[in-house]
Amino acid sequence: MTSVPVNRSAAYSPAVTTSAPDALDFALDRSSPVPLYYQLAQQLEAAIEHGALGPGSLLGNEIELAGRLGLSRPTVRQAIQSLVDKGLLVRRRGVGTQVVHSQVKRPLELSSLYDDLESAGQKPATQVLRNEVVRASAEVAAALGIAEGGEVHRLERLRLAHGEPMAFLSNYVPTGLLDLDTERLQATGLYRMLRSVGVTLHSARQTVGARCATAEEAERLGEPEGAALLTMQRTAYDDTGRAVEYGTHIYRASRYSFDFQLLVRP
Structure with a gap:
């Protein structure tokens, strides 16, 4: 050696x-x-x-x-x-x-991107692009188990690592659950904020996919138009079975991957 x-x-x-x-x-x-x-x-x-x-x-x-x-x-x-x-x-x-940079390999478990980046030493930062109350679409209402047209918090954030764009996050949260202060959203992750008000995250349903970046998405993420993107849709539930968050996210495939552990079925 x-x-x-x-x-x-x-x-x-x-x-x-x-x-x-x-x-x-x-x-x-x-x-x-x-x-x-x-x-x-x-x-x-x-x-x-x-x-x-x-x-x-x-x-x-x-x-x-x-x-x-x-x-x-x-x-x-x-x-x-x-x-x-x-x-x-x-x-x-x-x-x-x-x-240039390291690729983030994120395990498929119920954790936030902010926490995963921080634990990997990636120096996460957040730009809050939108923080408002809107009427729930049929898709959002079905995911959160609320009436279509009901009020929900809509968040759009750009997540960075070492100062470079990593992911664009679009999240919907039921109103009345917590105070979604923009300054706090810039300083920490959404799941940390949920835990801080006593929400116990228990499980989630998640779908992972891939597609090509639109011109707007490419500009936002610092990729060429048509670059490969990873997509993720997730609905997270607390320990009472209540849906507390629905997210649709896109990630730079050049910087990010999902890590699976597969077991042989007995």
Whole structure:
């Protein structure tokens, strides 16, 4: 086993990149049947996902990196290319290879995007685009179990991670459940606010899908028109069986994925 250091940079700037003295160790097992390029790619990806290599971290060019790791240049190129293809790294002329961002892998469980981003070290932030009381459409009324045309809170929020758009969230909440203060919505997640007023989230019905971004959605999320988006519809219930939230969300597929654990049916 050999351990090799890789330098990190400060936060990424398009114009200026500086290096930090701290290092990250990679352990490459040359006796393993697992190809060295794959070992390197997996460990780099893990370092990015866990925040050890943050956005803007500088790996250097392929020749420098191969020299530090004691690997051939084609091996390093193959490892880097696999992460470039995933959107985690980018090659910059005259600079080298840099971390762009990590992809959020969200488990399919009843949790909020804000909490998941925060626990993953993604520095979540929220822009509240709409916070108003509206009449419930037939779709919203059916999801929340209220009369069509009844009043509901409508929220539209842009969720960011490390300052970059991650998801556009549209939520409907029954009136009288809690005070949906815009400043609080910008500072924390909706589920935290529900819990703070004594709502115990118990279960949810959720549908996951995919489609292409419209021009408006692409501009909002910083993607090209027609880019792949993940979609999610969810109705959340409290411990009494009451529907407390209905959401329709879209996520950048380049930055976000759902993580499943599958069990064999007995």
